[in-house]
Amino acid sequence: MSKSLDTSTTEAEQTVTEVIDGIVETTPDVRRAVADHRGQSNSVNPSGDDQLAADLRADELFEQRLLGIDGVATYASEERAGVEATDGRLHVAMDPLDGSSNLEPNSGMGTIFGVYSERPPTVGTNLLAAGFVIYGPITSMVVARKGGVSEYILEDGDKRIVDDDVTVPDDPTVFGFGGGIDSWTDEFASYAEEIRHELKLRYGGAMVADINQVLTYGGVFSYPELESRPEGKLRLQFEGQPMAYILESAGGRSSNGEQSLLEVEPDELHERTPLYLGNDDLIDRLEANID
Ligand code: AHM
Ligand code: MG
Numbered sequence: 001m002s003k004s005l006d007t008s009t010t011e012a013e014q015t016v017t018e019v020i021d022g023i024v025e026t027t028p029d030v031r032r033a034v035a036d037h038r039g040q041s042n043s044v045n046p047s048g049d050d051q052l053a054a055d056l057r058a059d060e061l062f063e064q065r066l067l068g069i070d071g072v073a074t075y076a077s078e079e080r081a082g083v084e085a086t087d088g089r090l091h092v093a094m095d096p097l098d099g100s101s102n103l104e105p106n107s108g109m110g111t112i113f114g115v116y117s118e119r120p121p122t123v124g125t126n127l128l129a130a131g132f133v134i135y136g137p138i139t140s141m142v143v144a145r146k147g148g149v150s151e152y153i154l155e156d157g158d159k160r161i162v163d164d165d166v167t168v169p170d171d172p173t174v175f176g177f178g179g180g181i182d183s184w185t186d187e188f189a190s191y192a193e194e195i196r197h198e199l200k201l202r203y204g205g206a207m208v209a210d211i212n213q214v215l216t217y218g219g220v221f222s223y224p225e226l227e228s229r230p231e232g233k234l235r236l237q238f239e240g241q242p243m244a245y246i247l248e249s250a251g252g253r254s255s256n257g258e259q260s261l262l263e264v265e266p267d268e269l270h271e272r273t274p275l276y277l278g279n280d281d282l283i284d285r286l287e288a289n290i291d
Contacts, residue, residue, distance in 0.1 A: 015071025025157040033057035046270045058096035078238040091116040095238040099206020110134040110208030114242035124241035124262030144249035168252040172218035172279045176203035176210040183226040187290040220278030232274035253283035
């Protein structure tokens with residue numbers, strides 16, 4: 001058990017700032033790693049997904065940089081089974097390279113992170129901050145902390161703010177749903193049928209980019225429960241909860257089909273979850289539909 005923490009302390013705030021800056025400073029090396037390590041690594045991660053060499057390199061770069069921060073106690077990631085521990089108070093959980101199957105076709109991908117006050121696996125209400133980086137035509141970063149969401153452009157290891165009040169637009173226009181149509185449950189398929197008549201399809205195969213579409217245009221993103229895999233594909237600790245924290249801070253909603261992803265108590269570090277994120281009325285309708 002970690003020591004209890006007054007999350008409003010200057011010390012905790014300072015560590016969160018150092019984590020965010022550490023991620024920003026590491027992104028040029030991650031960009032290079034992505035270009036230089038495009039092939040397979042012949043290994044699988046704890047979820048059983050094939051790992052690219054770039055997944056492993058990005059994970060190593062972030063682990064080295066972030067565990068070097070005095071206030072960081074642990075580093076956990078989608079790409080390693082256990083939690084790396086040192087002295088400190090806060091806990092970082094990451095998907096170092098989200099959407100790495102997009103590397104072969106050179107489409108968008110990114111990095112997702114959450115800073116928790118308790119050691120993972122833990123509930124999302126223990127998040128002090130969360131964010132993601134997109135390695136797209138430009139490198140950008142979205143960060144949620146203290147109830148607000150900001151967007152930055154990253155260049156040469158520095159960040160420049162472009163929007164200090166990111167909010168989910170009221171009038172939604174886009175949707176993106178993962179998993180094959182034939183693998184969806186009947187309930188989700190009927191929700192999707194309604195949505196596709198109302199919104200425009202935007203699905204890119206990288207959650208970071210697809211979520212950023214929702215933050216930019218309004219709408220809904222889901223990797224749902226599947227017939228053959230009720231737990232869905234995406235991981236609660238590394239992907240679901242950080243993205244839920246961002247969406248909820250931006251005025252949207254998150255759900256696992258029944259409750260906010262932030263309230264789900266994980267039993268295991270690499271636990272998967274069905275995931276629904278977007279404008280609140282679209283998530284309300286989803287929950288009513290699949291009830
Ligand atoms: P990864 O973290 O191993 O890259 O997998 C997560 C990605 C998400 O970014 C994306 O939403 C989903 O997997 C795409 O899966 P699919 O290829 O089944 O559409
Ligand atoms: Mg991922």
